[in-house]
Amino acid sequence: MRIVYLDNNATTQIADEVREAMLPFLTDLWGNPSSMHTFGGQTKKYIETAREQVAALIGADDPQEITFTSCGSESNNLAIRGGAEAMDKQPHVMTSKVEHAAVSGPCHYLEDRGFRLTKLDVDEKGRLDVETLRREAKAGKSLTSIMWANNETGVIFPVGLIGEIVHEFGGIFHTDGVQAVGKIPMKVSELPIDMLSLSGHKLHAPKGVGALYIRRGTKVKPLILGGHQERGRRAGTENVPYIVGLGLACELAGKKLKEENTRVKAMRDRLEAGILETCPGARLNGDPAARLPNTTNISFDYIEGEAILLMLDDKGICASTGSACASGSLEPSHVLRAMQVAGMSVHGSIRFSFSTYNTEEDVDAVLTELPKIVQRLRELSPFV
């Protein structure tokens, strides 16, 4: 059965070029970049090239502003815990109600240790309540962490405006860019962003590598103590093959950005329009005006997202649901709940997320199968 993979916000396939570039570091070039001898030390220059490639994709002025980590979650933890603990006075921690657990987790960790935490609302389209942010920012220096783009809906946040407000009141601004990097153009050097997280496996590099952009002058207390790797910000012998892979993946993503914004977006739009037209009771979640080009999140009244997913899976179609199955009960997604999506559709939401590897045939496959699945489930639904 042909697999139709439309779950690229969960993870992406490793690009062939990336795998090829990593291989020498898994075979012949296995030295330690910190070694004094030539054999080990020669790997260091490849790490520095990767640093330049990552910096170029996000538009950082200086590659030294990039710290390699093990994943997006580690980057977020380093920024939030490390950033807050490095500030002179305990900051007010601000975040939104629609963040990934890798942001809300470290924010709650700080709250448990006495930091004041404010979680900002979003409206029914998933847009941040900027006026409340402004009001709360006045309360004192903050460490604010707001995502660049939401993983479930693709909604893009106004990071420039958010950063400006946070800075106006002396705070530090971190953005979780895990879903945005490589999908939309960005130039962090020209934005009021102090730290930005990214993750390799969301942009065709392997799982287990990420990076944190830390603007020159921003203080961060390391989470992992030990050697002086990564200028003392993250101890541990560098994962050379994965760092090399991440670097190349960033370079390729930069080259394909235009494609993401045209071909990928066109496929996403065709899928979305087709579903809304052919499936009664289907509605779009999120802000159509400010969304990632690769993501759509659609609710289907009166049916469970999990049931749709299982039936799609049966046809070889991989998507994802907005809700997570927690301790045996089907908990609706915290993102859709924060957007106050109506009760009858909050359980029935499906996310389709594209990459440059998708084709028009993938869209055709969903448009052939999904309307039949929705109709069958509606017939079985006790709520209709």
Ligand code: PLP
């Ligand atoms: N932040 C967002 C918005 C994500 O979507 C994800 C992964 O799904 C993460 C952080 C965590 O990244 P990683 O899997 O590299 O730890």
